Amino acid sequence: MLLSLQQLKVMSAIEHCRTAALGGHVEACADCGQRRIAYNSCRNRHCPKCQGAAARTWLAEREADLLPVGYFHVVFTLPAEVAVIAFHNKTLVYELLFKAASETMLTIAADPKHLGARIGITAVLHTWGSAMTHHPHVHMIVPGGGIAPDGSRWISSRPAFLLPVRVLGKLFRRLFLTRLDALHDAGRLSFFGSMAHLGDRRAFLRHLSPVRKKRWVVYAKAPFAEPEAVLAYLSRYTHRVAISNSRLIAFDKNSVTFRYKDYRRDGANRQQVMVLAIDEFVRRLQPTSQGDQAI
Known part of the structure; x- marks a missing residue:
């Protein structure tokens, strides 16, 4: 498996985090003389051991932004046909996803036929699903009202009820595809391997033809009871890495076993167990080392 320099740096940081390779310091008790060596953390934003403190700091800074109103959880997800384009053009398409989703919310909320107000948004980009597959989507926390x-x-x-999800989906689809077309027309998109044919304009348009007609699903969850609940919920999404240590069940030189959620199932059946070969586990981990974002 060929890794980029950035991916190699991430893997090295995770591997050496809190080991002698990064140095450390000695803690000693002045009374009993007991000594303990504490190794330094890598502080890499993709490391599952280093994100707890960063998340708490980020959330503390957001406390001042909360209003004493109910908040909604809104999710914008790219269809699979578009997600594969994003995989080859992460920076451009992720930025487009952010902009199209936020503009959709602001536009529909400002429409007098709906809310007729200027709203605020806290948005977090995720590029992976629970099974560590490429699944770009934006989580939003939106106050139940505006100015x-x-x-x-x-x-x-x-x-x-905040805004009609079908209306949101239609505008999101139009904004995103119009701007994606413009990026391709300007020659700014790149494709490799089995997707190289999408560099051709006609092949690109044929590939997107089905998604121009299908419904783009926007998910909106009922509001939280208290602003504090918003912070508790958001803490599970900000500074989150693809997989936390707590989800790992077992591993050896051949495979990794971990827990994941299958959102197609309900209730207790949603929790599932997956076993991946080492190479496949590392392959799925790598695309997430591109920098999920929050605004």
Whole structure:
């Protein structure tokens, strides 16, 4: 498996985190003389052992932004046909995903037929699913209301309804595909291997033809009860890595066994166990080392 220089740096940091390779310091008790060696952390943002403190710091800084209102959880997901394009053009397409999703929310919320207000958004980009497969999507935390266009008052949404998801999906699809077409037309997209044929304009348009007609699903969850619950929920998404140590069940020189959630199932059946060969586990881990983002 060929890794980029950046991916090699990430893997090296994770491998050497809290080991003698990074040095450390000695802690000693002045009374009993007991000594303990504490090895240094790598502080790499992709390391599952180093993100707890960073997440707590990030969330503490966000506390001042919370309002005493209910909050909604909204998710924008790219269809599989578009996700494969994102895999080859991560920086451009992830940025486009952020912009199209946020513009969709702001536009529909400002429409007098819906909320008629200027809203605020906290958005987190995830590029992977629970099974560590490429699955780019944006999680948003949105207050249940916004400021009137003239700034004179607060306009509240309905208690369990923010914006119509079908309307959001249609605008998101149009904004995203229009700008994706423009990127391809400008020659800014690159394709490799089995997807190299998408560099051809006609092949690219044929590939996207089905997604222009299908429904792009936008998920919206009922509001949280208290702002504190928003922070508790968001803490599971900010500074999150592809897989935490707590999900690992077993590993040896041949395979890795871990827990994941299958969102096609309900209840207790959602929790599943997967066994991957070492090479496949590392392959799935690598695409996540491209830098998920939060705004």
